[in-house]
Amino acid sequence: MSFLDTLTARVDDVVNGVFNPLSSHLSGFVFAEVSIFGLTFPWIVAWLVVAGAVFTIWFKGVQVRRVGLAVDLVRGKHSKSGDPGEVTHFQALTAAVSGTVGLGNIAGVAVAVTIGGPGATFWMILCGLLGMATKFVECTLGVKYREVHADGTVSGGPMHYLRKGLAERGMARLGKVLAVLASVALIFVGLFAGNLFQTNQSFAQLKSVTGGDDGLLGTSTGALTFGILLAALTGLVLLGGIRSVTKVTSRLVPIMAGLYCVACIFVILVNFTALPSAIGTIISGAFAPEGVAGGVIGALIIGFQRAAFSNEAGVGSAPIAHSAVKTRHPVTEGLVALLEPFIDTVVVCTMTALAIVIASTPSWDKARAAAAETGAAPEGVTLTSDAFATVLPWFPYLLTIAVLLFAFSTIITWGYYGLKAWTYLFGRSSMSEKIYKALYTLFVALGSLLSLASLIDMADAVLFLLAVINIIGLYLLAPVVKKELASFLALVRAGSLKQEPTSPPAPPNHSPTAHETP
Numbered sequence: 163m164s165f166l167d168t169l170t171a172r173v174d175d176v177v178n179g180v181f182n183p184l185s186s187h188l189s190g191f192v193f194a195e196v197s198i199f200g201l202t203f204p205w206i207v208a209w210l211v212v213a214g215a216v217f218t219i220w221f222k223g224v225q226v227r228r229v230g231l232a233v234d235l236v237r238g239k240h241s242k243s244g245d246p247g248e249v250t251h252f253q254a255l256t257a258a259v260s261g262t263v264g265l266g267n268i269a270g271v272a273v274a275v276t277i278g279g280p281g282a283t284f285w286m287i288l289c290g291l292l293g294m295a296t297k298f299v300e301c302t303l304g305v306k307y308r309e310v311h312a313d314g315t316v317s318g319g320p321m322h323y324l325r326k327g328l329a330e331r332g333m334a335r336l337g338k339v340l341a342v343l344a345s346v347a348l349i350f351v352g353l354f355a356g357n358l359f360q361t362n363q364s365f366a367q368l369k370s371v372t373g374g375d376d377g378l379l380g381t382s383t384g385a386l387t388f389g390i391l392l393a394a395l396t397g398l399v400l401l402g403g404i405r406s407v408t409k410v411t412s413r414l415v416p417i418m419a420g421l422y423c424v425a426c427i428f429v430i431l432v433n434f435t436a437l438p439s440a441i442g443t444i445i446s447g448a449f450a451p452e453g454v455a456g457g458v459i460g461a462l463i464i465g466f467q468r469a470a471f472s473n474e475a476g477v478g479s480a481p482i483a484h485s486a487v488k489t490r491h492p493v494t495e496g497l498v499a500l501l502e503p504f505i506d507t508v509v510v511c512t513m514t515a516l517a518i519v520i521a522s523t524p525s526w527d528k529a530r531a532a533a534a535e536t537g538a539a540p541e542g543v544t545l546t547s548d549a550f551a552t553v554l555p556w557f558p559y560l561l562t563i564a565v566l567l568f569a570f571s572t573i574i575t576w577g578y579y580g581l582k583a584w585t586y587l588f589g590r591s592s593m594s595e596k597i598y599k600a601l602y603t604l605f606v607a608l609g610s611l612l613s614l615a616s617l618i619d620m621a622d623a624v625l626f627l628l629a630v631i632n633i634i635g636l637y638l639l640a641p642v643v644k645k646e647l648a649s650f651l652a653l654v655r656a657g658s659l660k661q662e663p664t665s666p667p668a669p670p671n672h673s674p675t676a677h678e679t680p
Contacts, residue, residue, distance in 0.1 A: 166382040170611040178616040185620040192623040206626045210476050213633045214292025217299050220640060221647065225294035225500050231654070232497040240494065240654070247488035248316050251498045253408035257483040258301075258499065260411040261356070261575035262473045262506045263419060263568060268561070269363070269542030271514040276529045276545065280440070281447025283515040290507025293475030294500040299636050302496030302643045303327060304481025305489060311590070315403065318485020319579070320344040320478035320628075321586045324635045331638060340631050341586070344478060347628040348583035351479075353605050354614065355621035356576025361392060361609025364569035367543055371562050382611065389610035392570065397603040399574045400581070404486045407578050411571055418567035419510060425550060425560050426513035432553045433520045440519045473503035477625060478632035482579045491653075493646040514546060521549035577602050 193204040218225065234240070235251050249257070274282040300320070307326040308318030321341040328337030365388050369379045378384060399406050430437060474480060480499060487495045518526060525548045543565065550557035577599075584598040 166386065166611070170382065174613055174615075177612075177614050181616040181620060185616040185623070188620055188623040188627075192626050206629070209633065210296075210626075210629055211289060211292060213476050213636065214289065214294075214296045217295035217636070217640070218292055221295060221298065221644070223295075224298055224497075224647070225291060225504075228497055229501070232501050235494050235498050236501065240491075241488065242490075243488075245488040245490050246310055248314065248404050248486040249408045249488065251487055251489070251495065253412045254484045254487040254495065255498050255502060256411045256415040257404070257408045257486075257575055257578075258480040258502055259419075259505055260415050260571035261479060261483065261579065262502065263415070263510055263571070267506065267510045267514055268422075268546050268565065268568070271511045272518055272542035272545040275515050275518055276526065276542075277533050279447045279530075280443045280515070280519045281445075281449070283444045283512060283519070284448035286511055286515070287508050290473060290503045290511070293473050293503040293507065296475040296633075296636070297473070297480060297503055298496040298500040299640060299643050300476065300478060300496075300632065301481045301484040301499035302493045302646055303636070303639055304485040305487060305492035305495045306642065306646065308485040316486045317582055317585065317590075319348070319482035319582055319586075320632045320635065321348075321583060322485075323481070323639065324631075327639045327642065328635065330642075333638070337635075340635060344628060344631050345583040345586045347624050347631070348479065348482075349580050349587075351621050351625045351628065352576040352580030352583070353602065353621075354617045355625060356579070357573055357602060357605045358609040358612065358614060359618045359621070360569040360572050361389060361606050362613060363543070364392075364566050365389070365610040367547075367562050367565045370544075371559055385610040386607070389607040392573070392610075393603040393606040395570065396573055396577060396606050397599060400577045400599050400602065404483070404578060407483075407574055408486075410574060414567060414571050418564055418571065419505070421560070421567075422564040423510065423513050425557060425564070426517040429517040429549060429553050429557075430513075430520055436520045436522075437516075440516060443519065444515075473506040474625075475503050476633050476636070477629045479576075479579050479628075482582050483575065491646070491650045493643070493650045496643065496647075518545060518549045521552045523548045523552060573606060 192206055195202050196205045196208070236255060238250065238252070241251060271286070274286065278285075303323040304318045304320075307323035308316050309322060310316055321344050324344060325334075325337045325341040328334065328340070365379070365385060368388070369375075369377065369385075372378045374380060379388060399410055402409070480502060484495045484499050487498075489495055523545070526545050529545060543561075547558040547561050550561050580602060581595065581598055585594060588594045588598075
């Protein structure tokens with residue numbers, strides 16, 4: 163074992179030893195189980211699913227009734243070049259999708275259909291549809307209460323709408339506390355779940371297809387080289403702000419999602435005769451007595467915990483990217499954002515699940531038997547890779563490319579999320595931003611060497627605590643969103659949007675808050 167291997171192993175041991183107790187207690191609280199009608203599940207699952215159901219009812223199925231309008235907005239209808247903001251609706255959508263479409267769609271789904279059975283797929287789709295309504299609410303608020311700075315750049319997200327929105331409703335003190343807590347949580351999750359974990363897992367997949375421990379990347383030097391290269395690319399993108407991030411994601415997301423979905427479709431078509439049986443298994447597994455418990459556990463506990471509910475609806479991360487959109491009407495971006503859970507969960511996650519269920523590889527059967535016996539979660543990426551390999555032996559290499567693209571897009575998007583939370587707490591000075599970017603890229607470089615399992619597990623728990631903080635605000639501010647929606651729909655019906663000014667807006671009258679520097 164080299165000196166670098168010894169050093170990183172010791173760092174891992176020390177960090178995990180220090181944070182294991184805290185991680186264990188926090189995870190124990192966040193994922194504590196409750197029993198209702200004989201069904202046991204973590205209370206945090208109910209918190210998120212109920213929120214999606216409440217907002218679906220409150221806004222009368224907006225994710226179904228307004229999906230056509232949402233697509234029109236993504237295509238640029240009702241948009242004008244002079245609208246305040248930094249990026250287009252399409253660019254904001256791809257930036258947010260890039261932060262959610264990642265290893266959870268590959269590994270998390272594989273774990274879900276292994277632990278919960280094929281029926282877990284049905285419950286994932288249902289939760290994805292409910293999450294569309296939650297995403298609509300939080301991203302509308304993100305634009306409504308964003309800060310447009312004198313240089314034209316934008317800052318938005320839960321820290322802004324919690325502080326400003328709750329102050330409007332006479333709860334200023336609560337809003338300030340929740341905003342600070344949300345910022346701290348976003349930074350922590352960004353560094354460990356959105357950064358270090360992505361680097362670590364993408365390197366593991368690349369290493370496995372290049373010969374493992376005996377291959378090109380089998381040494382600690384190879385791992386560090388990979389980390390440094392990825393850190394350099396991340397740093398270059400982050401230097402350009404949201405415009406640079408969206409420039410990359412608007413090209414990368416369609417390519418990576420398209421590449422991955424084509425591969426899944428290829429697996430499905432090769433095994434097309436098994437498709438009706440697989441769909442029947444998914445539906446029957448979801449509603450059979452053991453399937454209901456298994457489906458919930460698979461899709462809403464195991465897969466949910468590892469993939470951060472796949473699309474992060476209700477967490478408050480996506481509004482940061484969506485807040486930068488060019489628009490005069492906040493609800494337009496809420497409508498665009500509701501497409502995000504559909505792309506991420508209903509399309510990409512379902513593709514993964516169908517490919518695994520239809521391929522039905524020996525490794526998947528073995529993993530299901532082991533999970534039933536011991537309850538241990540399998541290596542999700544390996545199961546998906548094995549499903550791909552049933553079609554063509556080189557398909558795992560295609561999966562590796564998808565993993566690398568997914569991981570990189572997630573890293574740069576969460577880097578931007580963390581930056582906005584950081585500047586909210588420590589100010590927008592050049593030095594403050596440089597410190598954060600240096601710290602973030604350092605974590606990227608170290609991610610291929612360090613596992614820091616306790617901190618990654620803790621980041622899972624913190625992410626869901628952030629959902630608690632955020633959804634409290636969403637409930638309190640939902641009436642604001644309802645007014646915004648009614649106002650915009652009235653303009654659409656009257657055709658008044660065509661008469662809106664197209665000239666660039668005047669510089670914003672903005673004075674720095676206590677969390678900003680002039």
